[in-house]
Amino acid sequence: MNIIQLQHDSQLGYPARTNLPMLSRHAIDAARKTPLITFRDAAEIKPAKIYAKLNAGKRISDFPKGDLSFCGIESDSPLAPLILWDAAHYLPIGASITLLDDFGQPCFLEREYFHKAFTVEKRDSQQVILRKTAPLLAEQDAGLTRWSFCIPTGPGDATGLNAVVKRILELDIPEKEILLCGRPDKTFQYFDKVRIVGEDIPAPPVWITRKKNVLAREARFENLCILHDRVFLPLNFMEAVRKFGDYYPFAAFQSLWFDDLLNLIPVRYSDYGCASESHMANAVIAAKGNKVSLFAASLFPEIEKQNFKNGNPLRNHPGSYLTGSLYITKRQVWLHTPQDEDLFWAEFEDIEHAKRCEQEGIPHRIIPGAFTQSLFARPILYAAGYSSYFTASGSIQLTRKTVPLPARLLKPLIKVPESEANKRLARFSSKYCTDGFARFSNEPDSLTKIISVIYASEFPFRKSAICEFIDDVERDVLCDQLGYGAKQWLTEQFIQHRSHAKINFGRHFKEITFQFAQRPHGRRFYQSILDYFPQRGWKVKLGTLLSAWRLARMNGDFLYHPDGWRGYYQAILASTPFLDYTEVTS
Amino acid sequence: MIPVVISASAYESNSAACLKYINELIRVRPELRAGLLLDQQFLHSHAGSSATEALPVQMVRISDWIDASQQPLTVEIRCTAVNFSKDTAVLLDARHFDTHIVAGVLHQVSHAWFRLSAWQPAFILVADDFHSPQLARELSGTFYIQSLSTSRQAIRSESANMYMHIFFHRWLGFGRLSRAARSMHIFSQKLKRYVYKYFS
Numbered sequence: 001m002n003i004i005q006l007q008h009d010s011q012l013g014y015p016a017r018t019n020l021p022m023l024s025r026h027a028i029d030a031a032r033k034t035p036l037i038t039f040r041d042a043a044e045i046k047p048a049k050i051y052a053k054l055n056a057g058k059r060i061s062d063f064p065k066g067d068l069s070f071c072g073i074e075s076d077s078p079l080a081p082l083i084l085w086d087a088a089h090y091l092p093i094g095a096s097i098t099l100l101d102d103f104g105q106p107c108f109l110e111r112e113y114f115h116k117a118f119t120v121e122k123r124d125s126q127q128v129i130l131r132k133t134a135p136l137l138a139e140q141d142a143g144l145t146r147w148s149f150c151i152p153t154g155p156g157d158a159t160g161l162n163a164v165v166k167r168i169l170e171l172d173i174p175e176k177e178i179l180l181c182g183r184p185d186k187t188f189q190y191f192d193k194v195r196i197v198g199e200d201i202p203a204p205p206v207w208i209t210r211k212k213n214v215l216a217r218e219a220r221f222e223n224l225c226i227l228h229d230r231v232f233l234p235l236n237f238m239e240a241v242r243k244f245g246d247y248y249p250f251a252a253f254q255s256l257w258f259d260d261l262l263n264l265i266p267v268r269y270s271d272y273g274c275a276s277e278s279h280m281a282n283a284v285i286a287a288k289g290n291k292v293s294l295f296a297a298s299l300f301p302e303i304e305k306q307n308f309k310n311g312n313p314l315r316n317h318p319g320s321y322l323t324g325s326l327y328i329t330k331r332q333v334w335l336h337t338p339q340d341e342d343l344f345w346a347e348f349e350d351i352e353h354a355k356r357c358e359q360e361g362i363p364h365r366i367i368p369g370a371f372t373q374s375l376f377a378r379p380i381l382y383a384a385g386y387s388s389y390f391t392a393s394g395s396i397q398l399t400r401k402t403v404p405l406p407a408r409l410l411k412p413l414i415k416v417p418e419s420e421a422n423k424r425l426a427r428f429s430s431k432y433c434t435d436g437f438a439r440f441s442n443e444p445d446s447l448t449k450i451i452s453v454i455y456a457s458e459f460p461f462r463k464s465a466i467c468e469f470i471d472d473v474e475r476d477v478l479c480d481q482l483g484y485g486a487k488q489w490l491t492e493q494f495i496q497h498r499s500h501a502k503i504n505f506g507r508h509f510k511e512i513t514f515q516f517a518q519r520p521h522g523r524r525f526y527q528s529i530l531d532y533f534p535q536r537g538w539k540v541k542l543g544t545l546l547s548a549w550r551l552a553r554m555n556g557d558f559l560y561h562p563d564g565w566r567g568y569y570q571a572i573l574a575s576t577p578f579l580d581y582t583e584v585t586s
Numbered sequence: 587m588i589p590v591v592i593s594a595s596a597y598e599s600n601s602a603a604c605l606k607y608i609n610e611l612i613r614v615r616p617e618l619r620a621g622l623l624l625d626q627q628f629l630h631s632h633a634g635s636s637a638t639e640a641l642p643v644q645m646v647r648i649s650d651w652i653d654a655s656q657q658p659l660t661v662e663i664r665c666t667a668v669n670f671s672k673d674t675a676v677l678l679d680a681r682h683f684d685t686h687i688v689a690g691v692l693h694q695v696s697h698a699w700f701r702l703s704a705w706q707p708a709f710i711l712v713a714d715d716f717h718s719p720q721l722a723r724e725l726s727g728t729f730y731i732q733s734l735s736t737s738r739q740a741i742r743s744e745s746a747n748m749y750m751h752i753f754f755h756r757w758l759g760f761g762r763l764s765r766a767a768r769s770m771h772i773f774s775q776k777l778k779r780y781v782y783k784y785f786s
Contacts, residue, residue: 433733448745455734455741458619460587463701466731495700499732503744513748517755 002035002064005047008077009055011556012315013393017041020076026126027071027100034098035064037087038071055314055392056082057368057560061245063090069098074108078316081363084108088118089136089247096121096131111361113137113336137332138247141222144238146175148219148331152211153180153229154203158188159529160375161229163581165190171237179218181211206345208324213341216334224334226327230375231255232581235574240370241328249333250357250364252326254313254559256572257374259518260410261534262543263572266551268399268559269374270323270381272366274311274390275303275351301484303348309396310389313366313560317390321354322364326372337362346481368560369567373575375532376415379515380481391557399558412526413519416479421525425453428476432457432469446524447516450477454502466494478511479525486511533579544572587705588618589729591722593625593715594681602640603629605710608675609641612707621726623718643677643710644670648691651678656687658694667698675708685717689724696728705729747775 003023008014023031023042030036035048051060056079068087074080084097088109091097097118099107109118109130117136122129149168153161161184168178169190178190181198198214201207212226227233234240234253244251257269311320327334337357343349354364381387388398414421429440433456440456443449454477459465470490474482482490490509493501515524526532534540551558552565561567588611592604604624611618651663670676678695680688688711699705709729713721726732736744754767 445745447748448742451745451748452738452741455736457731458733459731460619460705461696461700461727461729461731462705464703469731494731498727499734501731502734507744507748507751513752513755516749517752520749520752520756 003031003042003045003047004035004037004049004051004064005041006037006039006054006060006077006083007050007052008039008079009053009314009392011392012055014078015039015076020072023071024101027069030069030071030098030100030127034067034069036069036071036100037063037083038073039076040072054079054083056312056316056365057314057562059086059245061086061090063087065092065095067096067098069100070102071100072102073099074102078318081108081361082316082365085249085361085363086247088114088132089138091132093132093135096129099128099130100126102128108361111359113361136247137336138249138330141330141332142246143222144242144246145173146221147173147223147225148177148179148215148221150179150181150212150215150219150224150226151229152182152208152215152226153184154182154206155185157529158185159582160532162187162189163375163533163577164227164229164232165194166581167233167235167577169193170235171233173238175221177220179215181215207341208345209339209343209349210341212327213334213338216331216338219331222331224327224329224331226329226334227372228325231326232373232375232575232577234370234372234571236370236571240367243369244367248328248330248365248367249362250322250354251328251367252322252364253328253367253370253372255325255372255374256559256575257377258411258534258547258576259377260405260543261540262405262409263534263540263547263576264405264543266547266572267377268310268387268389269377270325271372272311272313272320272364273308273323273351274317274320275306275308297347300347301488303351304483304485307388310387310558312390312392312394312557313368314392314556315390315394316363316365318358319355320364321351324350324353325374328367333362336360366560368562369571371559371561371571371575373572373577375577378415378480379413379518380483380511389558397557407519407521407523410519410523412531413515413524414479414526415532416525417529418525418527421479424476424479425449428472429453429456431472432459434458447512450512453477454505457502461494461498466491469494478515480511480515482511530579530582533577533582535579540576540578541573544569544576548572587729588612588616588622588708589620589711589725590622590624590708591711591713591718591725593623593718594712595715596624596626596629597681597712599626600629605640605643607632608708608710609639612641612675616707619726619730619732621722621724623722625715625718641675641708643675645677645679648678648680648683648688651691651694652687656683658691660694660697663691663694664698667695667702670706672704672706674706675710676706677710677712680711680713680721682714685720685724688713688717688721692721692724692728699729 007017017039020040023038023040027036028042028045060083068091073083087097097109107128110120114136117132117134118130119133120128121131151164165178178194180194180196182201183196183199197218198211201210201214215226216224252271255269255271257267259265259267311317337360339349339353343352357364386398386400388396391397433453440449440452443452459469470487490505493504497504548565548568551568555561555564561571590608596604607624646666651659653659711721711725750771751768758767
């Protein structure tokens with residue numbers, strides 16, 4: 001009797017074997033012929049093998065060769081898509097998978113991704129038998145030695161991009177190429193080490209979806225690492241990927257952002273999110289000609305209400321998605337499910353992509369064992385230093401990153417030079433205030449200056465003018481992105497309260513409050529882009545040690561590293577973008 | 587669009603002069619957003635206006651925009667707004683009507699003009715002398731979000747209040763605790779003002 005029992009990691013709160021039904025008689029009969037993989041217990045029969053503490057960070061790659069049977073796998077575990085993905089990819093061609101006692105129709109392996117590789121051989125009320133007739137797309141791109149690093153970028157200071165490329169060049173990979181989509185600024189120092197594609201893609205708005213698709217099409221190697229030009233990869237990139245294994249779906253590392261230069265204030269930043277399903281259902285499919293996009297532009301404020309949270313790397317949430325900063329995937333898989341080019345940057349293109357992947361049977365998941373760090377961060381993504389996340393048990397918790405450090409030890413909040421921010425405010429005031437900026441220029445306090453300018457502004461009570469005013473506030477006053485909901489709220493305020501809306505604007509404009517709550521004593525903007533890069537030294541090591549200790553105390557809840565605090569310490573240091581990465585090396 | 591109120595007496599005594607002056611204003615200061623008031627006294631002081639011709643206007647009576655119970659006819663106002671030519675100024679004759687009725691109509695007017703992509707060069711309201719100053723203020727807010735005239739001290743106090751909120755957000759988060767602290771702070775401010783008002 002060849003029964004392989006899977007057991008959930010108890011901290012996930014997923015059904016324990018004692019809470020699941022016993023194996024049915026026909027399942028036990030099936031186990032006499034083929035290895036049976038299940039979370040359920042068989043009365044009096046001992047399993048031949050047990051995979052204990054299973055979570056989304058672990059993969060099963062040593063399935064028995066040949067036919068496999070699964071019993072109740074989709075009914076019993078939210079990890080089923082991950083387990084079935086691995087089983088389907090490690091299954092030899094000609095072998096079959098039998099799914100017993102799963103009543104969800106169609107089953108996971110009948111989704112679009114598996115169509116060409118699996119044929120349904122038999123289906124009745126108790127079982128579905130699928131036979132593998134061809135290799136799956138991820139199998140066609142087998143191997144971990146050849147990598148294409150794809151970076152959508154554009155003009156603007158290339159200091160960050162230099163650091164990102166320098167790190168990629170350092171990685172120990174037998175064959176690699178670096179592709180940039182868009183021509184970087186002249187300050188970019190590695191023109192001879194990269195291939196530039198997609199220079200004809202128009203901007204603005206940033207057509208990030210087309211850029212990523214073009215990069216995937218142009219890539220020569222089978223392993224794709226599509227990363228934003230602010231994502232600093234870990235030095236142990238290959239080690240973590242090798243440990244994770246081949247045939248991965250869409251994957252990414254957990255991402256950190258340190259708010260300070262001592263690695264003392266870790267924030268989880270844009271890696272793996274989760275959107276609640278109930279609201280997702282509101283985002284109806286909008287057909288555009290013969291193409292179908294999941295999200296229509298008019299739905300953005302509704303989609304935003306989903307109250308996105310950081311997903312837990314150990315859980316497989318419904319509605320979870322990689323946030324688009326980093327995708328590690330196989331080239332064929334990306335080409336099979338590219339991003340929707342009807343959407344632009346910050347139009348929830350990542351969520352739409354994940355939703356479509358989920359429907360097609362391609363999971364999004366986290367590779368444990370390494371972290372990336374973000375070189376820059378947008379304050380909109382962590383309101384007032386607080387962000388909510390799913391713990392390992394599935395409950396929602398709030399984390400805060402506020403540590404009273406002097407401003408000189410903090411990184412700048414917004415990636416805009418201070419001189420440029422002042423210019424923008426002056427431009428705003430000369431456009432909207434009858435007496436221009438002169439009246440406010442001697443005001444020493446930034447917040448008072450902002451309030452004065454907003455109070456003194458005048459504009460027509462016309463829809464287009466109000467929208468333009470709000471866009472100008474976003475670009476010139478806030479210097480950061482405003483949410484769709486916030487824009488809608490501000491428009492409504494102006495329609496309802498006219499001039500007096502500006503009082504509410506000052507008092508209840510969360511985005512401004514949040515910015516100043518994070519940087520009450522300055523450093524909202526940078527003096528030099530190098531302000532973002534910490535210097536090597538014992539101080540950073542000490543800060544990293546303290547952060548590693550704090551993070552290890554809630555390992556699995558906030559972030560996950562299989563090697564505990566030592567793993568955290570090494571992973572953080574291996575992904576810290578030190579100042580020397582901005583210097584050129586020949 | 588320049589919002590202008592002409593008092594009934596000025597309009598009745600010399601409407602051509604009023605319209606000439608507005609025409610001149612459109613030529614020289616088309617960006618003017620404040621509600622202007624032209625009254626008899628103003629006409630006397632600007633007797634020698636240099637404008638050569640009076641402003642052509644498309645006139646509408648307020649009685650066409652209200653029903654028997656003196657409530658604004660929203661649909662009527664919106665239809666007229668769409669059909670008005672964008673090159674000629676609009677003149678709304680609101681003589682012999684109370685401020686609150688005119689204000690109600692102006693509120694609907696602002697919503698009717700809200701979605702229009704182009705506006706006329708001027709919107710002229712003719713109102714009774716007694717009501718015209720108040721209606722001038724009303725009209726200025728009909729088409730424009732006006733600046734809030736607040737003293738520097740008031741703005742500093744507003745800024746201090748915001749810093750207090752920021753302090754609560756920073757240290758207490760944005761949950762119930764922070765909201766409670768904010769409410770207590772607002773209450774203490776009110777109490778302070780009350781004590782200052784009645785006991786100083």
